[in-house]
Each structure stands twice: as structure tokens, then as C-alpha cells.
Amino acid sequence: MFNSVCVVGLGYIGLPTAAVFAKTGTQVTGVDVNDAAVKTINSGKAHIVEVDLDGLLQGVVSNGNLKAQTTPAEADAFIIAVPTPFKDNHAADLSFVEAAIKSIAPYVKNGNLIVLESTVPPGATDKMVAWLEEARPDLKAAGGAGTAYYAAHCPERVLPGRVLIELVQNDRIIGGITEECAEHAQDLYETFLKGECYLTNARTAEMAKLSENAFRDVNIAFANELSLISDKLDIDVWDLIRLANRHPRVNILQPGPGVGGHCIAVDPWFIVDAVPDTAKLIRTAREVNDSKPRTVVDKVKRAAARFKNPTVACLGLSFKADIDDLRSSPALDITTQLSSELDCDILAVEPNIDILPEELSKTGLQLTTLMDAVERADILVLLVDHLEFKRLPSGKRAEKIIVDTRGIWT
Ligand SMILES: NC(=O)c1ccc[n+]([C@@H]2O[C@H](COP(=O)([O-])OP(=O)(O)OC[C@H]3O[C@@H](n4cnc5c(N)ncnc54)[C@H](O)[C@@H]3O)[C@@H](O)[C@H]2O)c1
Structure with missing residues (x-):
């Protein structure tokens, strides 16, 4: 009792x-x-x-x-x-x-x-x-x-x-x-x-939780690797995945800007640390997902190089949609890297927070609303698939350069 x-x-x-x-x-x-x-x-x-x-x-x-x-x-x-x-x-x-x-x-x-x-x-x-x-x-x-x-x-x-x-x-x-x-x-x-409760011993329960998150990480890494391959081969990855998923036994996940949060991006490392010589696939998946933010930064920098003095808007800072949690967020990482590497105005939009975290506010980055960002920016970098962003009418972004890491506007 x-x-x-x-x-x-x-x-x-x-x-x-x-x-x-x-x-x-x-x-x-x-x-x-x-x-x-x-x-x-x-x-x-x-x-x-x-x-x-x-x-x-x-x-x-x-x-x-x-x-x-x-x-x-x-x-x-x-x-x-x-x-x-x-x-x-x-x-x-x-x-x-x-x-x-x-x-x-x-x-x-x-x-x-x-x-x-x-x-x-x-x-x-x-x-x-x-x-x-x-x-x-x-x-x-x-x-x-x-x-x-x-x-x-x-x-x-x-x-x-x-x-x-x-x-x-x-x-x-x-x-x-x-x-x-x-x-x-x-x-x-x-x-x-x-x-239901399923009973086992402590070691199996510990490994079960890690395996669940490593499973997700490996599957996301596959989608992320496909997006990198598609960029190199000039193929639209969203179209590619939609078509491949017409196969009755294929269900490829959606790529993104990287994997964040305190679970999927962390827990697989506990398996790698326990058995480094054996957990090869799990380690590689972590490395693929961790490399994704850098490729997004490079893509935005290439887009920015086409302008004289561009304004870049980073849409979303949290590690996933419709939450306020910025811990280990690839969107936050990308925005931080862009604000330190690009000499231009960078706007951040995160509808779920009221003030910017200190590491961003001291870089001079401005937190603003979606409408203000869309009005002012030349380049829209869609980093998180927040509901508010999904609802943005297509006419509002018609004249902009779009880097859509979540595929919600394609
Ligand atoms: N957040 C999730 O979605 C999620 C999901 C599944 C598992 N987990 C796991 O659950 C655990 C907790 O995660 P969280 O997201 O709640 O973390 P959190 O950081 O939100 O909360 C942890 C809390 O513990 C407090 N704390 C730290 N040391 C303490 C101590 N010695 N005594 C008392 N309080 C202490 C901190 O101040 C903090 O408020 C982690 O192992 C995480 O991996 C989290």
C-alpha cells in the first residue's frame, strides 16, 4: 500500500x-x-x-x-x-x-x-x-x-x-x-x-529504453542521409520519400535539421559507450544526425551569398514542434552558428518562448513574430514544423528564398 x-x-x-x-x-x-x-x-x-x-x-x-x-x-x-x-x-x-x-x-x-x-x-x-x-x-x-x-x-x-x-x-x-x-x-x-506493466530485470529494462531511442535515431539517420544524398544528386527528397513509401512494406521517416532533445540525441551514446566495438550502426546514426545542422548552415550561407546585405529569418528554435524546450536543439544550434558566421541581420521566431536564451541574445539576434520576420527577411530558414508555420499562407513566402528543413512548405 x-x-x-x-x-x-x-x-x-x-x-x-x-x-x-x-x-x-x-x-x-x-x-x-x-x-x-x-x-x-x-x-x-x-x-x-x-x-x-x-x-x-x-x-x-x-x-x-x-x-x-x-x-x-x-x-x-x-x-x-x-x-x-x-x-x-x-x-x-x-x-x-x-x-x-x-x-x-x-x-x-x-x-x-x-x-x-x-x-x-x-x-x-x-x-x-x-x-x-x-x-x-x-x-x-x-x-x-x-x-x-x-x-x-x-x-x-x-x-x-x-x-x-x-x-x-x-x-x-x-x-x-x-x-x-x-x-x-x-x-x-x-x-x-x-x-500494461511488463516485468523484467533492471538491466533489460535499462537497455529497452535505450534501444527504443536508438531505433528512432537510426531510422531518422536513414532519412537524413537520404536528404544529403538527394541534395548531391539534385533530387527532391520529400518527393523521393513520398514515392518510396508507396511500397507496402516501406515507411521512411522524414528528414530534418538534425536530432535534438535529451532522449534520442543522448541515449544511443550510452549503448555505444557500453560496447564501442559492437554498436557500429548506432554510432554512425548518431554521427549522421549530428552532422545535419552543419549542412543546413552551409546551405543558408550559400543562399545568403547571393545577396548584398540579406536579412535571414530562422523559424523555430525548439527541438521539436509546438513545445518550448530548447535543450540540445539542432534549430538553436543552427541559429547560433548562423548568427556568429553571417554578417547580416538575423531574426529568430519561436512562438513558444517570450525571451531569447542568453547565448543568443548576446549575439545581437532579435526575437520577433512570424509576420514581422516574413515581412523583413529575404531568406526564410524553416527549422521546426510548428503549427503556426504550417499555417502561413503560401502567398506570404512567395518572393522569399526558402530553406525548408522539415518539408512543410514543399
Ligand atoms: N523529458 C522527457 O521527455 C524525457 C522522456 C523520457 C525520459 N526522460 C529522462 O528522465 C530524466 C529526467 O528528465 P527531465 O526531462 O525531467 O529533466 P529536467 O532537467 O527537466 O528535470 C530534472 C530536475 O531534477 C532536478 N535535480 C537535479 N539534481 C537533483 C537532485 N540531486 N535532487 C533533486 N532534484 C534534482 C533539476 O533541478 C531538474 O528540475 C532523464 O534521465 C531523462 O533522460 C526524459
């Missing part, structure tokens, strides 16, 4: 998860090292943009089911949803997981459940357990007789923009340190889950 849950890390994953648990009547303590985020959450608002999250938070904060703070508290279950970026050598940086487990160590009791939701390389859940037991040698992991604590990995696979729906509807993979641990974690998730 889980009457209380402590969620550590209140970002894009942890905050919606905390709110969904609180909605079921569970007493939730949300923990984050970011004091400003904690204050915002306790005022009933989200510090991140996610559809319907503000409304849900307002309800669960005002009825007292969710309280945010900067230090952990005792609970029946702990969920860890802290960042897991990669280091310069592409190995996973588990320092946030280590800090999180050490911060909850004084509060854990035998009988408690600890679930690691952060995306991690194979073996990381075992490491987390080792860090916990190093800090608390009195604790015993479940598996044998008697009271013990339970530990599992349950990777998150929600889509930004649909998080509150997918948190409840998606199936979950639960990898226990032991079978008993996986079953215990299943009981926790079934308090709100409509999807």
Missing part, C-alpha cells in the same frame, strides 16, 4: 509524475534542488510548459496532496527523475542519480520502494543500490526472507506535449533488482496506470 510518494527531480518527467500521483489521493512530496522551481510549484504553477499541467497542479497543490521542497522526506515509495546527460566522452553522467540517492538515503526504511525513472545505461540501477547501501549499510535489498527495501528501474517514454495522457496510457517496463522488487513497483504504478 502506497500512501505517500517522494519524487526527486521535478522537471519535465518528475513534476507531471508527482502531480498524477497526487491526483490519486497519494500524499506526494516533490523534491528539487532548484529553489525557484519549488516556489513556483508551491504557488500552484508549473515552471515548465506542458499541456494541462498548470490546471492539474493548481488542484493538487491547493488540496494539499502535493508539496514541493528542497529536501527529501520519508515516504512509502521514492521516485528518482533527475537528469542523466552524457559527458564529453559520451559516457552517461550519473552524478545527479548519485546525489539524488544519497540525498534520500537518510529517509529510506526497509519496506520502502525506490524506483529509478531516469534514462540510464545498463548496470546503473545496480550502481544506485550500491550507493544507497554504502550510505546505509543497515538496509537490505529485497530477495530473501524478512523485511527489506525494494528497488527497480522503470524508464519513462512519454512524449512532450502529451505527457499527462501518455503517463497514464502508455505501457511500462519495470526492471526489478529482484522479481519481488519488480512486482512491488508494479503495485505502485497500477495506482494510476491504464497501460
